[in-house]
Amino acid sequence: MIISQQKPLEAILSTLGESRSVFIVGCAKCATVCKAGGEEEVWQMQEALIASGREVTGSIIIDEACHMLRVSRDLRGKQQMVDDADALLVMACGAGIQSVSAAVKKKTVAALDSMFLGNIRRFGQFEQKCSLCGECILSDTAGICPVTACPKGLLNGPCGGMDGGRCETDPEAECAWAQIYAKMTESGNCSTLTETVPPKNYAKIPKPGKLNLPK
Amino acid sequence: MTASSSNLQSKLSRGEFVITAEVCPPKGCDTALFLQQSRALSGLVDAINVTDNQGANMRISPVAAACLLLREGVEPLLQLTCRDRNRLALQSELLGAAALGITNILALSGDHICFGDHKEAKAVFDLDSVQLLEAIQCLESGFDLSGKSLDGPPRFFTGAAAAPEAEPFELTLFKLRKKACAGARFFQTQAIFHPDRLERFSNAIHPLGVKLITGIILLKSAGMARFINKNIPGLRVPDELIVELENATNPAETGVEIACRLARAVKPYSHGVHIMAMGREEAIPEIVRAII
Numbered sequence: 001m002i003i004s005q006q007k008p009l010e011a012i013l014s015t016l017g018e019s020r021s022v023f024i025v026g027c028a029k030c031a032t033v034c035k036a037g038g039e040e041e042v043w044q045m046q047e048a049l050i051a052s053g054r055e056v057t058g059s060i061i062i063d064e065a066c067h068m069l070r071v072s073r074d075l076r077g078k079q080q081m082v083d084d085a086d087a088l089l090v091m092a093c094g095a096g097i098q099s100v101s102a103a104v105k106k107k108t109v110a111a112l113d114s115m116f117l118g119n120i121r122r123f124g125q126f127e128q129k130c131s132l133c134g135e136c137i138l139s140d141t142a143g144i145c146p147v148t149a150c151p152k153g154l155l156n157g158p159c160g161g162m163d164g165g166r167c168e169t170d171p172e173a174e175c176a177w178a179q180i181y182a183k184m185t186e187s188g189n190c191s192t193l194t195e196t197v198p199p200k201n202y203a204k205i206p207k208p209g210k211l212n213l214p215k
Numbered sequence: 216m217t218a219s220s221s222n223l224q225s226k227l228s229r230g231e232f233v234i235t236a237e238v239c240p241p242k243g244c245d246t247a248l249f250l251q252q253s254r255a256l257s258g259l260v261d262a263i264n265v266t267d268n269q270g271a272n273m274r275i276s277p278v279a280a281a282c283l284l285l286r287e288g289v290e291p292l293l294q295l296t297c298r299d300r301n302r303l304a305l306q307s308e309l310l311g312a313a314a315l316g317i318t319n320i321l322a323l324s325g326d327h328i329c330f331g332d333h334k335e336a337k338a339v340f341d342l343d344s345v346q347l348l349e350a351i352q353c354l355e356s357g358f359d360l361s362g363k364s365l366d367g368p369p370r371f372f373t374g375a376a377a378a379p380e381a382e383p384f385e386l387t388l389f390k391l392r393k394k395a396c397a398g399a400r401f402f403q404t405q406a407i408f409h410p411d412r413l414e415r416f417s418n419a420i421h422p423l424g425v426k427l428i429t430g431i432i433l434l435k436s437a438g439m440a441r442f443i444n445k446n447i448p449g450l451r452v453p454d455e456l457i458v459e460l461e462n463a464t465n466p467a468e469t470g471v472e473i474a475c476r477l478a479r480a481v482k483p484y485s486h487g488v489h490i491m492a493m494g495r496e497e498a499i500p501e502i503v504r505a506i507i
Contacts, residue, residue, distance in 0.1 A: 151327055152298075152338065156345040157390030159324045160378045160405060161448030168448035169327045181386040193389045196397065199302060199346045199360070 001030040002066075002093040003118035003126045006041065007111060012089065013052050015109050019087035021055040022109075023078070025100055027065035027092035034126070036112050037065075037091030045091060045111065057084040065096025072103040082106065134205030140192040142183035147200075149176035155197040221318040222290050223262040224372040227401065227426045232506075233487030235292060235403070235428060236499055237264035240280035242273065249280065252496045253289050259503050262292040262319055264403070264489070268299055270447065271331025278308055282315045292374075292403075293317050296325025301341035306350060306359055313369030320373045321403055322347040326448050344375060345390065348397035355398075374401035374428075378449050379416035380409060388419055395423040403489050405449045406432035408456065410480035417484035428487040431478045431502065433495050434470040437461040471498050475505035482506050 006012075016022060024042050031037030039061055046056045058081030062074050075082055082088065087107040090097040093114040101108040118126035131148040137155070138145055147153045151169045158177035161168025165178035184190045226233050236256050241249050253263050263284060267277040281291035293312055300308060309320070324344040328336050342350060350360055357368040375394040381387050391402065402420065407413050407429050417427055432450070434440050437460040440452040456473060463469035478488050488506060492499050 151329075152324060152340045152343070154324060154340065154343040156343050156393055158381075158386060159344075159448075160376050160381070161326065162387075163378070163381045163449060163451060165383060169329050177386060178383060181383060181389075190389070193386075194392070196345055196349070196393045198349075199342050202341075 001033060001118055001120070001126075002095065003115045003128075004031055004034050004036045004093045004112040005115060006036045006091070007113055009048055012045075012109065012111050013049075016049075016054070016087055016089065019054070019085075019107060019109075021057050021085045021087075022049055023057050023082050023085035023088050023106075024049075024059035025065065025071075025075075025088055025090045025092065025096075026059065026061040027096050028061050028063045029065070031065070031092045031096065031112060032061070033120070035124070037096075042091055045089065049089075057081045062092075062096070065090070065092035065099055068099045068102060071096070071099035075100070075103050132205070133200065134209075135201060137197070140195075140197075142180045142187070144176060144180045144183060146176045146180065149179065155200070157193070220316065221262075221372040223292065223319050224400070226261055227486055230486075232482070232485075233261045233428065234259065234490065234503055234506075235262045235264055235487065236260045236490045236492060236496070237266055238496065239266050239269055240275045240277060242275070244275065246275070246280070246283055250283060250287060253284055254287060256496060256499060257287070257289040259500055260490075261487070262290040264292045264294055264321065267294040267296045267323070267325070268331070269294075269326075271298065271326050271328050271333065271336075273331070273333055278312050278315070278317070281312065281317050285316050290319065291317060292319040292321055294321045294323055295347070296323045297340050297342045297344065297347055298325030298328065298338055301339050302350065302360055305342060305347060306354060309351060309354055309371070310365070310369060313371065318370065318372050320351065320371045322351060322373060322375050322399070330446065330448060345393045345397050348373060348375060348394055348399055352398040372400060373398055374403055374426075375399035376405070377402040377416070377420075377427075378405045379407060379429075380405070380412045380451070381449065384415070384419075391420060391425075392423065395420075395425050399425055401426040401428055401486070403428045404430040406430040406491060407477060407481055408451070408453050410477065410484070413481050413484050426486040427484070428489045429481045429485040430489045430491060431474050431481070432491045433474045433493055433498055433502070434460060435493065435495060436466040436470070439493070467495070470495075471501055474498075474502050478502055478506045 026037040026042040042059050089109045089111050090100045091111040097110050116128040119129045133147050158175050162175040167173040167175045238252050265277045265281045281293045284291040328338045351373050437457045440457045443450050460466045
């Protein structure tokens with residue numbers, strides 16, 4: 001899931017600037033789980049905007065704001081409220097924000113910062129495990145991703161800053177390669193540790209990413 | 216094979232004990248102090264490490280600084296990290312260094328951006344240190360990483376870093392073996408505080424046939440030791456040395472004594488020592504005298 005976090009309210013208000021009437025868009029999927037753009041947060045935002053002297057013309061929680069057609073359709077369903085607003089404030093990830101900005105000609109304001117593709121450890125605790133690098137090496141690394149778990153993304157073992165199995169950037173954090181090594185030792189197979197991994201092929205994930213499934 | 220222009224390489228291959236030291240290039244264009252410190256050291260050491268945005272702190276280009284040393288007749292050991300350059304930049308930097316006459320290279324991953332003075336910068340790490348070593352081998356064979364041939368391949372004397380006291384020890388060995396396979400001819404180590412651990416390390420890497428240049432750090436005070444433990448990755452000054460510095464009437468002198476003691480203790484397991492004087496380059500001669 002896409003982990004996102006609400007921007008400071010002052011920043012949102014400052015970006016809204018002279019826009020006196022606002023329509024709020026939330027997302028029922030990731031942003032809801034992150035408590036950044038669900039029903040509760042949209043309601044709190046509405047209160048905050050009213051307190052700032054603005055009018056809220058309406059709001060909607062879209063089921064998957066990244067779904068462009070659905071966003072278009074759902075916003076059409078609230079056409080009058082959208083038309084009455086000077087700006088749309090979107091409480092969704094960057095993908096969701098752009099579904100909205102593509103669907104309307106109005107000023108679109110981002111209320112959230114999108115952070116990473118996250119696993120859910122438990123309610124309210126998210127961890128990045130995958131960097132969407134386009135070239136999965138997990139089969140060779142005991143199922144632990146060094147591209148993500150190592151702050152330097154090193155592919156051939158720990159850096160010189162590792163000690164006691166801890167990462168140089170955070171003494172609380174376990175070094176990705178120490179984790180990989182521990183798991184391989186446990187299973188009694190360290191053979192892939194001896195093989196030099198070539199540089200990553202960044203041509204595999206051209207920017208912007210695009211995938212069209214065969215019809 | 217043409218004769219190497221590296222005195223460091225020649226001495227190591229003759230089995231002579233080598234001494235390297237490091238001087239930090241200036242933050243700015245005034246190179247007077249950098250050159251003055253390097254000139255003062257030149258008769259005492261075999262090569263001077265020119266650090267590369269050390270600790271992720273922005274400084275003058277190490278290639279430029281190394282070139283300035285060459286002009287002074289001082290042999291540089293150019294440190295090159297993967298943190299600030301992608302594979303194009305690394306290769307072109309290496310070709311530039313070779314064209315300027317720089318031979319000794321220390322291929323490093325590089326300290327993480329979060330330790331330095333540009334914490335908001337994008338860390339690159341397009342290659343890691345093993346892949347950088349392979350890139351160097353590739354250039355030496357006359358090709359770049361894309362397989363295109365070079366007009367005039369470079370020749371280097373290439374080394375890599377090692378952290379002999381780091382745990383898990385076996386895990387670090389996996390990477391060192393890769394480094395040796397990728398063409399590292401010497402390991403320059405992190406500062407050593409436990410000579411017995413260096414003995415274990417030296418035995419473990421012996422089959423790789425790589426020369427071992429052991430790091431010695433010059434401590435100034437207990438406060439500095441604590442600062443290092445907190446802020447410099449991969450360095451861990453043991454408590455007993457901190458206590459020794461704390462109880463000393465002249466901690467700076469005690470720091471030199473400790474460095475001399477360690478240098479003498481590691482000498483039997485090493486092909487050379489690398490002295491990190493941490494701004495007290497004037498003390499290097501005393502440490503050198505203790506081991507020759």
